[in-house]
Amino acid sequence: MIEYVIPENPDDRVLDRACDALAAGGLVAIPSDTSWVVVADPFNKKGIANIYRFKNIDKLKHLSLLCESFSKASEVAVINDIVFKTLKKITPGHYTFIFEATKKIIRAVQANKTDHNVGVRFVPSLLVQRLLQRYGDSLISTNFDKAEMGLSEEEQVFSYMIEDKYSNDISLIIDPGEYEIVGPSTIIDYSDNYPNVIREGAGKVF
Numbered sequence: 001m002i003e004y005v006i007p008e009n010p011d012d013r014v015l016d017r018a019c020d021a022l023a024a025g026g027l028v029a030i031p032s033d034t035s036w037v038v039v040a041d042p043f044n045k046k047g048i049a050n051i052y053r054f055k056n057i058d059k060l061k062h063l064s065l066l067c068e069s070f071s072k073a074s075e076v077a078v079i080n081d082i083v084f085k086t087l088k089k090i091t092p093g094h095y096t097f098i099f100e101a102t103k104k105i106i107r108a109v110q111a112n113k114t115d116h117n118v119g120v121r122f123v124p125s126l127l128v129q130r131l132l133q134r135y136g137d138s139l140i141s142t143n144f145d146k147a148e149m150g151l152s153e154e155e156q157v158f159s160y161m162i163e164d165k166y167s168n169d170i171s172l173i174i175d176p177g178e179y180e181i182v183g184p185s186t187i188i189d190y191s192d193n194y195p196n197v198i199r200e201g202a203g204k205v206f
Contacts, residue, residue, distance in 0.1 A: 001163075001171075001172055001173065002159050002160070002163055002173045002175050003017065003018075003172060003173065003174055003175065004175050004176075004177065005127065005174060005175070005176055006176070006177075007125075007126060007127045007176035007177065007178075007179065008126060010127055010130050010131075010174070010176070012134070014174060015130060015131055015134040016134065017172060018030075018131060018134075018135075018172050018174060019131075019134055019135045021171035021172050022039070022040065022041045022044070022047065022135060022139070023041065023044070023135075024046070024171075025040070025041070025044045025045070025046025025047040025049075025050060026040075026047070026050065026170075026171030026172070027039070027040050027047075027050055027051060027054060027169060027170045027171055028040075028131075028170065028171060028172045028173075028174065029144075029159070029162050029166075029170050029172070029173040029174070030127065030128060030131065030173075030174045031125070031127075031175075031176065031179045031181070032066070032121075032123050032125055032128055032141070033094055033123055033124050033125050033180070033181070033182055033185075033202070034094060034143070034181065034182060034183060034184055034185050034201075034202065035143040035144065035157070035181060036143065036144050036157045036162065036181075037141040037142060037143050037144070038051060038054060038055075038141065038142055038143075038144070038170065039051075039066065039131075039139040039140065039141045040139065040140050040141075041135075041137065041139065041140070042065060042076075042105065042108050042109055042138065042139065042140040043104075043108045043137065047140075048108070048109060048140070050169075051063065051140060051142060054142070054166075054169050054170075055142045055145075059110045059111060060110060060111050060114055061111055062111045062112070062117070062118075062119055063109075063111070063119070063140050063141060063142050064096050064119040064120065064121050064140070064141055064142075065077075065105070065118060065119065065120050065121065065138045065139065065140055065141070066121050066122075066123055066128060066132060066138060066139045066140075066141050067120055067121065067122055067132070067138045068122075068129055068132035068133050068138070070084060070087075070088070072132075072137065072138050073120050073122070073138070074102075075102065075104055075105075075138070076101065076102055076104060076105040076118055076120065076138055077097075077099035077100065077101060077102060077105075077118050077120050078099055078100040078101070078102060079099055079190075080193055082193070083190050083193060086195075086206075087122075090203070090204075090206060091122040092122040092123055092124035092125075092129070093122065093124055093203050094124070094182055094185050094186060094201060094202035094203035095121065095122070095185055095186050095187075095188060095203040096119050096120070096121050096185045096186070096187045096188070097119070097120050097121070097187075097188055097189075097190055098117055098118070098119050098120075098187065098188070098189040098190060098191050098198070099117065099118055099120060099190050099191060100116060100117060100118075100191050101116050101117055101118035102118075105118050109140070117191050119187075120138075121141070121185065125179075127174065127176050127179075131174070144157055144162070149161060149165055156181070159173050159175040182202040183201060183202045184199065184201040184202065185199075185201045185202060185203055186199060186200055186201040186202065186203030186204075186205060187199040187201070
């Protein structure tokens with residue numbers, strides 16, 4: 001089901017339906033800054049099983065967490081004061097940060113048990129931020145496989161395409177109409193407290 005919203009002022013009723021789906025272990029599709037993504041509750045066993053089944057990858061493969069605030073991020077990632085001051089200047093932004101994982105997320109997600117690392121994003125999208133605020137917790141996310149959808153990397157994903165192909169897998173699709181996709185995020189590894197740029201993407205390397 002597609003729900004259309006105003007990106008600057010999304011309907012709380014739509015967000016509540018998305019939250020209900022997530023709490024029940026369902027998947028929700030929403031555009032982020034870098035791509036359309038599927039999100040689930042990382043602390044819901046059914047949600048974790050569903051998102052890994054949807055992505056069709058081994059459960060040891062890492063997926064990023066979307067966090068609404070540093071307070072929420074600190075529940076899943078170890079962020080020291082120096083790194084915090086740096087990140088505060090550039091977030092939300094087009095970045096994925098890798099940190100040492102906390103016990104909370106290690107217990108919930110099998111992939112984080114292997115290397116005790118976790119990827120965290122602070123997405124510069126009001127719609128995503130509102131969903132995170134409404135849900136009250138971080139969400140695990142993965143992007144759509146364009147090749148699986150019969151698209152080239154240059155082609156754009158639209159909500160009707162998602163509904164046509166994944167209506168049996170996704171509980172709700174939130175479509176804000178116009179939105180900007182900037183391309184892959186810049187990945188910076190802070191797992192040893194020093195920045196190591198893993199991939200240069202849309203986020204400016206500082």
